[in-house]
Amino acid sequence: MSPVNGGATRDRLRIAIQKSGRLSEPARGLLASCGLSWRESRDKLFCYGETLPVDLLLVRDDDIPGLLADGVCDYGIVGRNVLDEVGADRALKGLPQVSKAVRGLGFGGCRLDIAIPESAEWTGPAQLQGSRIATSYPGLLQQWLDANGVEATIVNLSGSVEIAPRLGQADVICDLVSSGATLTANQLKPAVTLMTSEAVLAGPVTPLSDVRGDLASLLLRRLDGVLRLRDSRLVMFQSRRDGVDALLKLLPDAEAPTLLQVDGSDKVALQVLCHGEMTWPRLEALKQAGAAGLMVLPVERMLA
Numbered sequence: 511m512s513p514v515n516g517g518a519t520r521d522r523l524r525i526a527i528q529k530s531g532r533l534s535e536p537a538r539g540l541l542a543s544c545g546l547s548w549r550e551s552r553d554k555l556f557c558y559g560e561t562l563p564v565d566l567l568l569v570r571d572d573d574i575p576g577l578l579a580d581g582v583c584d585y586g587i588v589g590r591n592v593l594d595e596v597g598a599d600r601a602l603k604g605l606p607q608v609s610k611a612v613r614g615l616g617f618g619g620c621r622l623d624i625a626i627p628e629s630a631e632w633t634g635p636a637q638l639q640g641s642r643i644a645t646s647y648p649g650l651l652q653q654w655l656d657a658n659g660v661e662a663t664i665v666n667l668s669g670s671v672e673i674a675p676r677l678g679q680a681d682v683i684c685d686l687v688s689s690g691a692t693l694t695a696n697q698l699k700p701a702v703t704l705m706t707s708e709a710v711l712a713g714p715v716t717p718l719s720d721v722r723g724d725l726a727s728l729l730l731r732r733l734d735g736v737l738r739l740r741d742s743r744l745v746m747f748q749s750r751r752d753g754v755d756a757l758l759k760l761l762p763d764a765e766a767p768t769l770l771q772v773d774g775s776d777k778v779a780l781q782v783l784c785h786g787e788m789t790w791p792r793l794e795a796l797k798q799a800g801a802a803g804l805m806v807l808p809v810e811r812m813l814a
């Protein structure tokens with residue numbers, strides 16, 4: 511097994527993912543669907559890549575940007591909120607950026623909001639002048655305050671931020687929101703969104719130039735294929751030849767269709783790759799317009 515340290519001389523690619531939490535399963539699943547598999551070490555903190563020389567480090571999500579900055583790993587799957595918070599902190603300190611989001615991954619969606627007491631009215635950023643704002647995202651909040659010309663006191667908390675106003679620690683909060691249930695449970699309401707977030711593949715600002723660069727290119731090509739196909743479906747049906755144009759107008763998200771003549775009839779069989787969701791109403795509209803024998807199939811792999 512490769513040594514866990516020694517970034518500069520490594521000839522295996524190393525990717526950090528969250529050990530346990532919201533992003534761990536989808537991150538692992540996504541990498542597995544890119545054809546990676548691992549033999550786990552006994553402590554399960556390091557997974558040795560079997561199908562390709564691509565190893566996993568299982569860590570706290572907050573540690574991923576630092577591991578990237580130190581060269582301990584080459585890529586990481588982390589919330590854009592966490593990556594940008596470290597980026598904001600570096601920018602405020604005048605330090606150069608070392609990592610960037612290379613791909614959005616379409617899961618772990620949430621937003622970073624300033625939330626105020628339910629009883630208050632939101633009149634705009636100036637309302638926050640002189641206030642105390644509790645957050646785990648001091649860098650992103652400070653950047654937003656600076657951009658809006660607001661001077662406020664940031665109360666830095668690592669968790670349970672929503673309770674701070676009730677405890678008298680802060681007047682308002684700045685925290686992640688998804689369903690809004692935690693805000694409601696704490697008599698708060700969203701006022702303004704600082705950023706929307708999803709899980710991203712974070713990587714080096716300058717692409718790697720050694721053998722790890724080749725591995726990264728291979729992985730990114732596979733990842734692009736997987737991401738592109740995730741919501742794609744192969745739609746198959748038959749129709750009269752003179753009805754094809756009308757049917758294709760109902761599939762604006764379709765790629766160039768394949769048409770096959772059905773033996774001994776004026777019918778054609780169509781095979782279309784659609785990138786939008788194939789909902790029941792869409793299928794019913796196709797049927798109404800003359801499509802018969804409709805079938806929707808998931809697409810597992812595609813190599814352009």
Ligand SMILES: Nc1ncnc2c1ncn2[C@@H]1O[C@H](COP(=O)(O)OP(=O)(O)OP(=O)(O)O)[C@@H](O)[C@H]1O
Pocket residue numbers: 528529530531532533569570571572588589590591592618619620686687688689707708709
């Ligand atoms: N309520 C939510 N809904 C959807 N995504 C969220 C939500 N809260 C956080 N996230 C996203 O998932 C990421 C990981 O959240 P999680 O709660 O698992 O992290 P954590 O408690 O910091 O875990 P760790 O133990 O690794 O430090 C967040 O950084 C964010 O990008």
Ligand SMILES: O=P(O)(O)OC[C@H]1O[C@H](OP(=O)(O)OP(=O)(O)O)[C@H](O)[C@@H]1O
Pocket residue numbers: 669670671672685686687688689690691692693
């Ligand atoms: O809008 P909602 O759907 O309620 O989600 C928002 C909550 O989710 C996250 O906390 P989490 O549940 O991870 O708990 P934590 O404070 O331990 O991180 C986040 O910090 C918010 O508190």
Ligand SMILES: [Mg+2]
Pocket residue numbers: 570571572
């Ligand atoms: Mg964390």
